[in-house]
Structure formats: structure tokens, C-alpha cells
Amino acid sequence: MVDSWVNSAESIGADLHLELSGGGGRRAALIRALRDAVRGGRLAPGTRLPPYRSLAADLGVARNTVADAYAELVAEGWLTARQGSGTRVAERVEPLGAAARVPRKVPPRARGPRHDLRQGMPDASAFPRAAWVASYRRALTRAPSEAFGPGDPAGRVELREALAEYLARARGVRTEASRIVVCSGFAHALRLLFHGRVLRGPLAVESYGLGFHRELLAAASVRTVPLALDEDGARVDGLDRERAVLLTPAHQFPTGGPLHPERRAAVVDWARARGGMVLEDDYDGEFRYDRKPVGAVQGLDPERVVFIGSVSKSLSPALRLGWMVLPERLVGAVLEAKGEREAWASVPDQLALADFVVSGAYDRHVRRMRQRYRARRDRLVAALAAHAPHIEVTGIAAGLHAVLRLPPGTERSAVKAAAWRGVALDGLAAFRHPEAREDAPDGLVVGYATPPEHAYGAAVEALCGVLPPE
Ligand SMILES: Cc1ncc(COP(=O)(O)O)c(C=O)c1O
Incomplete structure (x- = not known):
């Protein structure tokens, strides 16, 4: 028998992979998933289940849904509930042998790994649903009717103004709303800049980075040239005839160091001297734990640095919302690359994010x-x-x-x-x-x-x- 709830909860989280699929509502889906987990042996007899509140938060269902599901399974004999010792898998439930196992609707591979430690994701179970819904409600209630027509490719002014204030305060970015273009994330910004021919290669990149971004650039026929990394970050003294350089100065991705202050200055000097451009990927700049986050390189020269950020790490990569803070002379070309109407970033989502930022929820x-x-x-x-x-x-x-x-x-x-x-x-x-x-x-x-x-x-x-x- 597993005694402490913390341990048992952790082993449950590791093994359970509750997927609320199939018809009949969330309660029925949760009952099915828990029954399958017990029947299949993933939840051993005696294992203590998480409290209603934590499982409800992780699965994004109401607490009552979890309470009802537990109660139903207690009534059926799969679980037992005792005052003071929580809800546990009944001792007498025998997992079925492999031969007798009920065929799964989802093939096991599609269920994902038992312990997911892949980089790139925030804790999706912590998405601030209630605050986001409140922002959405307020934003849509206040929005003028024209907000539901075709969107401005620059993005909603409410969001651009909110971002100008937030990025100045939180990231030391120097801008005004007119130099911000809303996009659907960093990858989209790269597409606009290079597939849209706003910038051209060759592009210097850090020797470690996301292969997906390199592929995206290769698809636009942009040659990427690796810059070596050392304990002070990218060796920007290796910059030569490239037309631009893409860096993650706050926290090199993925190796994890910041760009040394002298190199921050040196890369801006290079851009000024060569007419080059610095692309600053600020993918996780708000998350620094040992000190206040270091401000953006963009603050050193807003005319030589394109600052790019998104909500993918701070809120959710599912929202597909991001921003580019551009030198004034590039705004027109980026808007041209975007086209006449907003075709990527949902306007209601933009308004909700604006409210989320302005209200302090962000x-x-x-x-x-x-x-x-x-x-x-x-x-x-x-x-x-x-x-x-x-x-x-x-x-x-x-x-x-x-x-x-x-x-x-x-x-x-x-x-x-x-x-x-x-x-x-x-x-x-x-x-x-x-x-x-x-x-x-x-x-x-x-x-x-x-x-x-x-x-x-x-x-x-x-x-x-x-x-x-x-
Ligand atoms: C290095 C790096 N840049 C940028 C991003 C953000 O990408 P996107 O805004 O396209 O989701 C990520 C992932 O979140 C990343 O790991």
C-alpha cells in the first residue's frame, strides 16, 4: 500500500495518462479512464488517488466531476474511500492479464511518454483558465462592432499599446505601438521576415538552436551560418559578411547562458558598422530566478534590433500569439508581407490578451x-x-x-x-x-x-x- 499522498500522487501522474475521450461527457470519460487504468494495472491496488482539487485542475474539469467519478467507482467496487485516508484503488481488484486486456481505442503510442521532460512546453495544466475567460468576456463585451470585421494586419491597437507598455516595463524594450506588429508567434515572425523577403541571408545563428527554425529558414533559401558558443554566449566576433544574426541573448537556447554584456554591445556595433540586423528571440525572458531579468538588447538600438516574443512559454503555445518590435523602416515591409488583412492572429484573442496584460493578470x-x-x-x-x-x-x-x-x-x-x-x-x-x-x-x-x-x-x-x- 502506498501511504503518503504525495508519493502516490506522483506515481499516479507518471502512469495514469488520463485521456478524457469518447462520448457521454467528462464525468463518464473520467470514469472510463480510471476504470481502464485500474483494470490495466497502471493503478495498483492500494494506490491513493489525488485529491479532487488537484486532479480537477490538471484535467481542466470541475471538482464535482472528479468527486462524482470517484463516488461512482467506489459504488462499483473499483475504489474505496475512507475518512482520513482518501480514495484508494480497492485491494481486491486484480489487473487483467495481457491476453484479457480490453482493447484500447487509442493505440498505446499515441498516449505519449510516461514522463514527459521534453523542452518547449509550459505546464499546460497551469493555464489560467478563469482569468483568461474573464479577460475574454470583458474584451468582447467592450469591443466595438468593427472588431468583428477583417483585422488590421498590424494587430489590434489595444494589444499593441498594452505590449508597448508591458515590454518597456518588463523587458526594457524601447518602442511605441506603431512599431509593433502582432503575429502568431516566433516561427511566424521568422516566416514573415524571410519568406516575406523583408530580410535576406546569410543569417548567422547560434551553433545550438531549434532545428525547426533552421528548417524554416532553409525553406526560404536562407543560408544559416553557425556562431560558436562559449561561456559568454555566442562568439559575435565571428560575425563577418552575414546580413543578420539571430540570437537568444537572455538565455541561450538550449545551452542556457546569457550573452555577456560586452558581446551585447559588440553585436549592436557590428550591426551599425555593417548595416546588419540583430534578431532577438526573447522566448523566455521573463523567467529568471536568481536575479531580475536582464533587459532586451533591443534597448541598446531599436533601429538595429528586431525584438520578437510570444506567449508560447508564458501562457500557452496553443494561443499562437506573438509580437515583433521593429525598426521603423521595416514596419511597412513586414505589413506588406502580412497582406491586406490579418490572416493569422485571431482578433478576439488579441483583444483578450490586451485585457489580460492591462488588467495585471499577465x-x-x-x-x-x-x-x-x-x-x-x-x-x-x-x-x-x-x-x-x-x-x-x-x-x-x-x-x-x-x-x-x-x-x-x-x-x-x-x-x-x-x-x-x-x-x-x-x-x-x-x-x-x-x-x-x-x-x-x-x-x-x-x-x-x-x-x-x-x-x-x-x-x-x-x-x-x-x-x-x-
Ligand atoms: C528558442 C525558441 N524560440 C522561440 C520559441 C517560441 O516559438 P513560437 O512563438 O513560434 O511558439 C520557442 C518555443 O517556445 C523556442 O524554444
């Missing part, structure tokens, strides 16, 4: 998530110190992922061992530019924001179990 959410992610990072660091002290966490205390430096030659086998044990994550090699020339250190990129809160402990425990020995 700041509150970021503050809350900062605390949560900082605690997760601390937990990861503490678990490694206890169970794998030879593995170092590199980079600054920031963002939604950490890089674990591994002994040389062990990365591939560690990633394989992790996959074997149901832990999804990537090795550093997955992010390396194919033409990078510097040494390739072995490392694991751990997205500690990805699991819901109740599943995080088990994910870290599983991770510690797959790390290579000293």
Missing part, C-alpha cells in the same frame, strides 16, 4: 509561474545533488529547461535508456547546427516545466534512474 500569472518553475528547477538540482552528484546542471537559473552535462560519450545511450524507461527528453546533439565546428559536449535538455505538478516528482525520480554512472 503579471500575476508570470509571477506565479516563475515561482513554480523556480521550485521545479531547485527540486531537479537537489535530486541530482543527492542521486547523481557527478552530473552538473549548467547555465543560469532561468527559463523552463535545464541542461545536464554528462560524462563524454554517454549522451546517446542516456537518451536511449531514458526512452526505454518512458522518460522523453532530448540530448544536446538534437539542437546542434550541422555545420557547427566547436566541440560537442554531451548533455541532456530537461524541460522541467512540461509535466503537470503532481507528476513532476516521479519524472525527476525516473530521470535520476537513467543517468549514466560516474
